[in-house]
Amino acid sequence: MAWYIVRRFLQLIPVFLGATLLVYFLVFSLPGDATAAICGERGCTPAVIAGLREQYNLDQPFWIQYLLYLKGVVTFDLGTNFSGRPIATIIAEVFPTTAKLAIMALVIEAVFGIAFGLIAGLRKGKLFDSSVLVLSLIVIAVPIFVLGFLMQFLIGVKLQWTNPTVSGDATFTELLLPAVVLGLVSFAYVLRLTRTSIIENVNADYVRTATAKGLSRKRVVVVHVLRNSLIPVVTFLGADLGALMGGAIVTEGIFNVNGVGNTLYRAVLNGDGPMVVSIVTFLILIFCLANLLVDLLYAWLDPRIRYA
Amino acid sequence: MRFTRTSQMLSVAAIAVLSLSACGGGSTESSTEAGTTDAVIVVDGSEPQNPLIPTSTNEVGGGAILDLIFAGLVSYDADGKPQNEMAESIETEDAQNYTITLKEGKTFTNGDPVTASSFVDAWNYGAAAKNAQLSSYFFESIEGYDEASAEGSTVETMSGLTVVDDRTFTVKLSQPESDWPLRLGYSAFFPLPAAALEDPAAFGENPIGNGPYKFASEGAWQHNQQIELVPNEEYEGPQAAQNGGVTFKIYQNDTTAYQDLISDNLDVLKTIPTSDIKNFKNDLGERSIESPYAGNQTIAVPYYLPNWEGEAGKLRRQALSMAINRDEITEVIFNGGREPAKDFTAPVLEGYSADLPGSENLEYNPEEAKKLWADAEKISPYDESQPLTIGYNADKGDHKTWVEAVVNNIKNNLGIEVEGKPYATFKEARTEATEETLTGALRSGWQADYPSLYNFLGPIYATGAGSNDARYSNPEFDQELTDGLAASSVEEGNEAMNKAQEQLLEDLPAIPLWYQVAQGGWSNNVDNVEFGWNGVPLYYAITGK
Numbered sequence: 001m002a003w004y005i006v007r008r009f010l011q012l013i014p015v016f017l018g019a020t021l022l023v024y025f026l027v028f029s030l031p032g033d034a035t036a037a038i039c040g041e042r043g044c045t046p047a048v049i050a051g052l053r054e055q056y057n058l059d060q061p062f063w064i065q066y067l068l069y070l071k072g073v074v075t076f077d078l079g080t081n082f083s084g085r086p087i088a089t090i091i092a093e094v095f096p097t098t099a100k101l102a103i104m105a106l107v108i109e110a111v112f113g114i115a116f117g118l119i120a121g122l123r124k125g126k127l128f129d130s131s132v133l134v135l136s137l138i139v140i141a142v143p144i145f146v147l148g149f150l151m152q153f154l155i156g157v158k159l160q161w162t163n164p165t166v167s168g169d170a171t172f173t174e175l176l177l178p179a180v181v182l183g184l185v186s187f188a189y190v191l192r193l194t195r196t197s198i199i200e201n202v203n204a205d206y207v208r209t210a211t212a213k214g215l216s217r218k219r220v221v222v223v224h225v226l227r228n229s230l231i232p233v234v235t236f237l238g239a240d241l242g243a244l245m246g247g248a249i250v251t252e253g254i255f256n257v258n259g260v261g262n263t264l265y266r267a268v269l270n271g272d273g274p275m276v277v278s279i280v281t282f283l284i285l286i287f288c289l290a291n292l293l294v295d296l297l298y299a300w301l302d303p304r305i306r307y308a
Numbered sequence: 309m310r311f312t313r314t315s316q317m318l319s320v321a322a323i324a325v326l327s328l329s330a331c332g333g334g335s336t337e338s339s340t341e342a343g344t345t346d347a348v349i350v351v352d353g354s355e356p357q358n359p360l361i362p363t364s365t366n367e368v369g370g371g372a373i374l375d376l377i378f379a380g381l382v383s384y385d386a387d388g389k390p391q392n393e394m395a396e397s398i399e400t401e402d403a404q405n406y407t408i409t410l411k412e413g414k415t416f417t418n419g420d421p422v423t424a425s426s427f428v429d430a431w432n433y434g435a436a437a438k439n440a441q442l443s444s445y446f447f448e449s450i451e452g453y454d455e456a457s458a459e460g461s462t463v464e465t466m467s468g469l470t471v472v473d474d475r476t477f478t479v480k481l482s483q484p485e486s487d488w489p490l491r492l493g494y495s496a497f498f499p500l501p502a503a504a505l506e507d508p509a510a511f512g513e514n515p516i517g518n519g520p521y522k523f524a525s526e527g528a529w530q531h532n533q534q535i536e537l538v539p540n541e542e543y544e545g546p547q548a549a550q551n552g553g554v555t556f557k558i559y560q561n562d563t564t565a566y567q568d569l570i571s572d573n574l575d576v577l578k579t580i581p582t583s584d585i586k587n588f589k590n591d592l593g594e595r596s597i598e599s600p601y602a603g604n605q606t607i608a609v610p611y612y613l614p615n616w617e618g619e620a621g622k623l624r625r626q627a628l629s630m631a632i633n634r635d636e637i638t639e640v641i642f643n644g645g646r647e648p649a650k651d652f653t654a655p656v657l658e659g660y661s662a663d664l665p666g667s668e669n670l671e672y673n674p675e676e677a678k679k680l681w682a683d684a685e686k687i688s689p690y691d692e693s694q695p696l697t698i699g700y701n702a703d704k705g706d707h708k709t710w711v712e713a714v715v716n717n718i719k720n721n722l723g724i725e726v727e728g729k730p731y732a733t734f735k736e737a738r739t740e741a742t743e744e745t746l747t748g749a750l751r752s753g754w755q756a757d758y759p760s761l762y763n764f765l766g767p768i769y770a771t772g773a774g775s776n777d778a779r780y781s782n783p784e785f786d787q788e789l790t791d792g793l794a795a796s797s798v799e800e801g802n803e804a805m806n807k808a809q810e811q812l813l814e815d816l817p818a819i820p821l822w823y824q825v826a827q828g829g830w831s832n833n834v835d836n837v838e839f840g841w842n843g844v845p846l847y848y849a850i851t852g853k
Binding site for chain 2: 030031032033034036037038039040042043044045046047048050051052055082083084085090093094149152153156157160163164165167168252253254255256258262263265266269270271
């Protein structure tokens with residue numbers, strides 16, 4: 001088990017190198033000169049442009065730029081973005097907000113998704129099942145920005161139960177609405193996954209055996225049916241956690257959340273290469289870690305799975 | 309039975325969600341309630357792109373903050389008229405040598421006096437190449453700028469600036485420029501305390517100024533969230549604060565800010581998002597404003613494109629201009645939020661004239677347009693293999709709709725192939741413009757830095773000017789500009805500028821489309837919201853209710 005974890009961590013190194021190289025190359029090959037974004041509509045004098053290019057190593061060829069960047073990462077210096085602020089500081093500012101939002105969304109979609117899925121699965125074909133299926137279909141079909149603006153307008157502007165936007169403090173109550181919007185689409189998927197999985201397992205041999213042994217219905221459902229049905233759900237949630245941490249660009253934009261998604265969006269618009277590469281790399285690492293966590297959870301959910 | 313249990317569960321869940329979010333509403337409403345002049349006004353802002361140093365700020369997000377925390381020699385009133393701030397007098401006899409005397413007893417918020425060196429040192433810092441300040445070109449008229457700003461130069465001072473005593477300094481320009489004093493209210497010309505030059509990076513985070521407002525505390529700039537300003541008690545002058553502070557809340561997009569405005573969580577919004585242009589007057593009623601400001605929108609057609617050079621190119625440009633129905637587009641697409649252009653400048657400026665000779669070239673006249681196009685064909689045939697494109701950046705500003713409208717106008721009236729050409733990012737479009745690799749026309753907007761006709765002409769249409777996207781070069785026009793600058797008074801200068809504009813109206817290096825109008829709104833919590841000559845609200849004048 002320990003060896004397995006170490007090996008998985010070692011695998012992160014090539015992933016890190018490959019990802020940074022690829023992203024760095026993509027940003028590098030974006031059309032347009034990065035200093036043009038800094039200078040704006042009025043432009044700068046050639047002397048100023050030369051100064052800026054030197055400051056951000058833009059005058060160097062691609063390989064040198066990339067190696068300089070790698071050197072910075074290894075020495076825990078991510079450098080500065082085009083506004084002259086340390087990138088590490090910016091990530092440290094915005095990541096906690098996105099993490100909070102992501103975890104809230106994950107909890108909402110997991111709790112409600114599994115609960116509704118379980119009930120729907122156990123009462124297959126009944127009214128609750130069918131109505132939940134239709135509802136989840138609608139949620140999946142409607143684009144997230146429509147949901148976002150709609151809920152912002154209804155709950156934030158018309159009913160005024162909460163502020164339409166999130167302030168800098170990003171308190172729990174402020175994040176609730178964006179978290180619901182963010183979790184809504186995945187909630188529908190979790191619900192459907194759980195439901196299908198439950199329906200499959202309810203008729204499995206070991207469930208019949210458990211019932212025949214005289215176990216209570218509650219124990220059969222919770223310990224035998226639910227636990228074994230959770231594997232596909234956990235896989236989905238793990239991948240989703242990585243995606244959520246990456247910041248929901250659309251949702252963060254609608255609710256003005258100062259998180260990773262918004263920061264990344266701005267950096268891409270400004271052609272802020274160092275910033276884009278750092279954030280994306282950071283996200284890739286988080287994604288890999290979330291996946292590792294999921295893989296470890298399998299063993300707990302299904303004792304038949306062993307790691308070597 | 310089951311149905312009831314289900315609906316019970318759903319309602320329990322619903323109530324749980326609703327009651328939790330209800331908690332959110334209660335705790336956040338107190339911030340904007342207060343008396344009249346001690347109310348803190350919450351306004352929309354965007355994250356400053358650079359450290360808050362006057363010469364390194366070239367965009368509106370940082371500019372709005374700087375204008376409140378600094379005071380230059382002069383500032384502009386609501387109509388764009390300069391009024392003395394730090395200056396006691398600005399005197400000249402030949403429009404080339406200026407003697408500037410400062411008022412007595414002015415200080416920065418850290419107690420340092422505002423002296424002649426505060427200005428001279430700040431300007432030298434801004435111009436010197438080694439500091440790579442984005443706004444360095446604002447000092448180009450001062451003698452010695454070329455030496456200090458040349459690439460790789462180690463010269464740190466401009467020879468044209470001389471400190472006479474604590475309250476007096478002189479400026480020598482490299483040529484007479486009558487409109488130079490008009491520029492002195494622009495942020496690049498603000499003074500800096502000694503601390504700024506010792507550690508610019510730290511200063512840019514927590515600037516110390518001499519304006520009507522100051523930072524509420526160290527770290528009042530919470531990046532990407534908000535910037536809190538409070539009145540500067542020491543400040544005396546025309547822009548004295550009428551409120552208890554201004555907090556800039558930073559938004560990623562206007563649509564979100566608008567939701568906050570209509571729910572009274574935001575007090576002033578300076579730009580109504582495109583999606584709400586049609587209904588903001590209904591939503592806000594008396595609390596909305598449309599206020600013309602010194603900005604315009606044009607389409608530049610480069611002279612280096614084969615179809616658009618020489619005499620034929622000139623006729624074709626005129627044809628394009630007359631094929632565009634400005635009245636209809638401003639009415640239908642902008643809902644009246646733009647004014648059809650009659651010249652190359654803007655109506656709020658002193659010296660503006662709507663009926664310059666040649667302005668008929670900016671009127672919709674499809675018949676004449678067809679005729680001009682046919683005339684151009686006789687001189688040299690139009691190469692159909694290189695159809696006209698109209699470039700715009702798709703990342704900011706929502707230009708697609710009007711570009712499509714202009715494209716349709718031209719197509720229908722001239723029967724030629726035209727297309728809108730979106731650039732993914734602003735910088736991509738700018739790079740092509742700078743490197744002279746544009747393959748078609750490019751839209752371009754200009755917002756005045758300081759209220760002067762010259763600001764709309766010199767930097768864009770003079771030979772070799774920084775923003776001359778069309779690469780227009782006309783010695784007569786250049787000469788008229790130089791004459792205008794050398795005029796002994798601003799009035800005479802303006803006459804000459806308008807004379808120069810007649811040249812432009814004939815050549816149309818860029819096709820003026822319309823003047824900008826600020827469309828903004830405010831909440832139920834504030835009063836006295838007025839927009840200035842540059843489309844920015846006069847934040848200091850806003851009061852609470």
